[in-house]
Amino acid sequence: MNKNYIIPNEWSIIEEGFCAENVEASESLFSIGNGAMGQRANFEEDYSGNTFQGSYIGGIYYPDKTRVGWWKNGYPEYFAKVLNAPNWIGIGIQINTTKLDLNTCKVSNFKRELNMKEGWLSRSFVAKLPTGEQIEVCTKRFISIKYNEVGAIAYTVKPLNFSGEISFSPYIDAGIVNEDANYDEFFWEILQISPEENKGAILSKTLKTEFHVATAMAVSFTSNEKPIEIPQQTLIEEKSITYSYTLNISEGETATIYKYGSYVSSLNHSNEELLDAAFKNVTEAKQIGFQQLLNSQIDSWKNIWKTADIVIEGDVKAQQGIRFNIFQLNQTYMGTDARLNIGPKGFTGEKYGGSTYWDTEAYCIPFYMATKDASVAKNLLLYRYNQLDKAIENAEKLGFTNGAALYPMVTMNGEECHNEWEITFEEIHRNGAMVYGIYNYVNYTQDFEYIPKNGLEVMIAIARFWHQRANFSEAKNKYVILGVTGPNEYENNVNNNFYTNYLAKWCIEYTVDCLNKVKHNYPDDFERIINKTNLKAEETYKWLKVAENMYFPFDAEKNIYLQQDGFLDKEISSVDKLPISDRPINQKWSWDRILRSCYIKQADVLQGIFFFENKFSKDEVERHFDFYEPLTVHESSLSPCVHSILAASIDRMPKAYEQYVRTSRLDLDDYNHEVHEGCHITSMAGTWMSIVQGFGGMRVWDDGKLTFNPQIPKEWKSYSFTINFRGSIIKVYKSQTACKFFNESGNEIKMLVNNNEILIPSNQLVTV
């Protein structure tokens, strides 16, 4: 059963009523972040019920010792783990002699709201303590976009049936552990604890990686909204610092603590400056004040939404879903730091160590490219460019030579972080996504210069990989690629995965194409690259021989490409015939049964058709969709969006809508029964694509042209989305009866219905 407790609302995620069973799910859903840091929606006060505590700092990781069943050559020794960082949000609350703990109170009027328009999280409730005191609590917190090392909390308590003592005990606790640790190790070393008046900080460093982090807090108080001073008591323990402030308060009055927190790390400061920088941050934040910080937060989000919002009329759950996806994507990655990337759980959980998967290139780049400045997508590409040496090293470990690169399946710093051979060593299609990301970026932005400056080196290394990885089959008289895992991870170690072979061929051809263009148009860069990579013309002829003679498994009778060799030896039976009790199969079936079944985890052949739709006729798309979609169980969060987009492209709007709903509310409705572990961040970009590329039919073609083909699900009145296309803002509006285009000023753009061309403000042609 999916969860169904989030209150539908256009701009907010809302939970009403306290239910201990939902605490961990809500901690994921109500997470906040600013691209540089983030955290799960843990309570500020103590909570003795089930909770998954998590605060995270972008780029700070721990190389946990890997755990394997049987060691294989080439496995990484270490597995970069997203690292739970010192807790800065904690505020112990004591009423007279009793600690506030929602797990032991009678709780009423509980409400939680994540306001996505303005970027803050609030919580309010009435708690009756075991000792009888009743209090009303209201909290609000956010992590600042503008001051991206700072977060702020306002925590207000009002006694409802008594007058008495209230103690606030704000603390920093660096004695935190990871939920996800292979050997239950402690990952941090505490270096210094610095108490000051109404301020405090802890300097700690991660073991092994030696990232240094200072975590600071500053506090102030109001009573009935007027500033007050309260004497501070200090408790310093081995790994934490806690202050205690006690005041007397009368029934009906309010007491508020403002807590400002900051993380500063050695990624951005020298180790020696860290404590000072952290103190400076919280001191300034306190000076600016909670309300002013909040106002700037609202401004920041207003600015983000300007080019990112999607409006859906007539379906509030769909509206909430898409905004939640866009909101979380922005909380996870802002695009200003090429050392960061988009972890599959963002700042909402720890599962899947490492931060970067092929999801970034295959799913996320289109979103960031179309909703932000082109520099953001470029930073994502530069992330891989900067890790090219490590990708070459990685390929060398697997026996490749001559500068061939294999990008890691999962990484934090360019090193491989995954250790299942069928993925780590065999899910090599990821290498193709690296080139596809570049191709996509260049088509969208027309920034071809990225290729001579950076992209081509990556492409050459990858073409070399494909050339070496294929082998000639005497039996088939073709080049084959043996022993791979495709995007459909419910097949392992298969031969001639269509998607992989197709990407390999395409990568080589696109690389040679770009080489020729660079040779003619950027001769200096060409010279530099050829010297650096020691590339000779003969080598490229060898690549092309492989590309031109690549084998693709094909069934003549069904007239379709097969997912891999031997696919039709399986018992072919559609997913709708599977008993409900067998699903999801990855929780019910043993792995061998999944592998030999025909069931597909996520788009595989269809992923190829999605990437290269322009190479397939509509008939071909339909034939493949009709064969593969019914076999697909969509047990990857990355699956429904691709199916939604392809369904829309062949005018199957009911299917497109069904898959859209699944992707857009995957976490809000907890389709996969795992939202307590964190949200599926990267697939949220797929949700965005489902509207913009799926319903909106947006395409950017090889020649750089942009086209739309908007359709609308019958369930909606209208929808609109906005994209930043080469510096111009275009808004697309589609209702059941109309389709309109607007520029940044809100003026409708002229649309020539006959030849489907519109003029966008920068005078570039747009065909519709």
Add this chain to the structure above:
Amino acid sequence: MNKNYIIPNEWSIIEEGFCAENVEASESLFSIGNGAMGQRANFEEDYSGNTFQGSYIGGIYYPDKTRVGWWKNGYPEYFAKVLNAPNWIGIGIQINTTKLDLNTCKVSNFKRELNMKEGWLSRSFVAKLPTGEQIEVCTKRFISIKYNEVGAIAYTVKPLNFSGEISFSPYIDAGIVNEDANYDEFFWEILQISPEENKGAILSKTLKTEFHVATAMAVSFTSNEKPIEIPQQTLIEEKSITYSYTLNISEGETATIYKYGSYVSSLNHSNEELLDAAFKNVTEAKQIGFQQLLNSQIDSWKNIWKTADIVIEGDVKAQQGIRFNIFQLNQTYMGTDARLNIGPKGFTGEKYGGSTYWDTEAYCIPFYMATKDASVAKNLLLYRYNQLDKAIENAEKLGFTNGAALYPMVTMNGEECHNEWEITFEEIHRNGAMVYGIYNYVNYTQDFEYIPKNGLEVMIAIARFWHQRANFSEAKNKYVILGVTGPNEYENNVNNNFYTNYLAKWCIEYTVDCLNKVKHNYPDDFERIINKTNLKAEETYKWLKVAENMYFPFDAEKNIYLQQDGFLDKEISSVDKLPISDRPINQKWSWDRILRSCYIKQADVLQGIFFFENKFSKDEVERHFDFYEPLTVHESSLSPCVHSILAASIDRMPKAYEQYVRTSRLDLDDYNHEVHEGCHITSMAGTWMSIVQGFGGMRVWDDGKLTFNPQIPKEWKSYSFTINFRGSIIKVYKSQTACKFFNESGNEIKMLVNNNEILIPSNQLVTV
């Protein structure tokens, strides 16, 4: 580089000269055991150099928490580990003020001998202590075959250049750990420490499994071979008990400690009786005395060799090799306890948790069957029969129904202990070996009654498995078996592995055949089995439909069966073209590279041809051998023996001899650079087969007839072996010129050269 320090000798394994680098290898090679308990050849005295301490008790294991990269449904939660047991051999030695520790002494005249004829281990050396004292030490120890809970040590010290004090500190240490522990846990709980005069014991239990074990010692002393009494000092620590005995001794005199040890476990005693039983054992052993115990040990081994020995003339290394293999097999398993089995490392190491692999049925049964009473092989079959319920449970976990059984890949108590999906879930050919073991036993012993009494239930459950595991391929219009790993583990998750498909078909057909025989000849058993298994005739028709329409990958051009679908898409290149620096490939190549290569770890198609040689013409055997042998890297200890036997069967004696040498001295010469981890016990049975079935050409046919076809490598003068065939002892002698057969009394058996028939004493026909 292989090791080369073992001195060739017909009956003994001998090491001369002390080399710290060989200590761990020698600890494996000089291991002793009696089928019920065993131990590595650790020194009695303290040793501060590298050492791998190991004492083991048959059937006592620990369910260590599994360690996996990524959990999959169906994986076992626990992994049964061979358990290092409390140390009973330890004797600290102190000379005046200095501890004896060979790592800090100047050692000369060091000699170690494992006397295989008589079953004891000795060691002698002269040590010059850092403080200048020089002593000569002689030790001898054995684990009694007759008193199978008892071991004994004689440890003699003679001062060479001084008169002074000598202290003996015999101890029991239950504070031992496993080399192989997933999370470095301690596996034992100490329950009681019982000191008595010149005796002591510790009662401990294994955590989780709660096996109770009492470990006892008793000591006595002689000086110049005359009994003496020495006052005892007692030291009891948390997990150990140590006595100290100090005497004054003059230059040239000797002092000897005799230490008797015993393990008794809750497998054979009630928990309450354990301490008493252990004390009784050591008290009685002390009364019998070291020399008498040793005499009975010599008798026991004489008796074993009578039906097990193989004599090779003209090649002392080959002689030593084969006796070492036979000796270790007997040390590992005596066949008296159907709860025990043959662990791949026996009592020589801990690697590969669990004790039972398909090695038992595929390799070991022929050895035990032919060198011991038929009850021994039957006990090995009953081991599986007794675990049938667990095998059915195991199959249920993987989605099989209706009493289908999948025997575990690795087990201690019937539960699966392996956790790599490609092995655990997919290396299902092991199920066929269970039936092959029964078939082999029935042919050899003619004890068909085993089938109605026990075997048939196992066979029905396995036939059900194969029926369910195959599926109909529309594309091939045949039944296929997808997603398996064959014996060649350098291929994972392949389709239509020839060996697996062949075994599946054969298992079904043999089962139906036996069902029919039981129906006619054992109607009561038939009735009972049909009721118990709820088997209907229609179900067997469905099995047969699968068997009759089983698909086998075949290449018409080469006229050979293919190892699996698509094998010829690989680059086919023989092993001799691989650079030495790339071998062994499992230590040099990443797993994906191994998988997509054509290189074969161990016999796969050839394993099938070996099992069912009677179904293949000599031409067919040759064609398959010539295709697959050159691709085989023999990186499994189980590989060379099969190739040796097949080579002999097609008259390729040089190849047969080459592979024989490899298998027979695998550990003595440390071909795989891993003997320090323990010896390869199960493959030793393959060595025995290489002579008896390979060179000797012994075959037992479906109709029960026994034939020989002896050949001899040109390197040898002669060889002879002895088998116990249905109660009759037959000795086969083959020299370069002659071939003779003898009965138990040493009389030559009449041999009719023309029709190749000999009469064996029990009047059964034997064709030669």
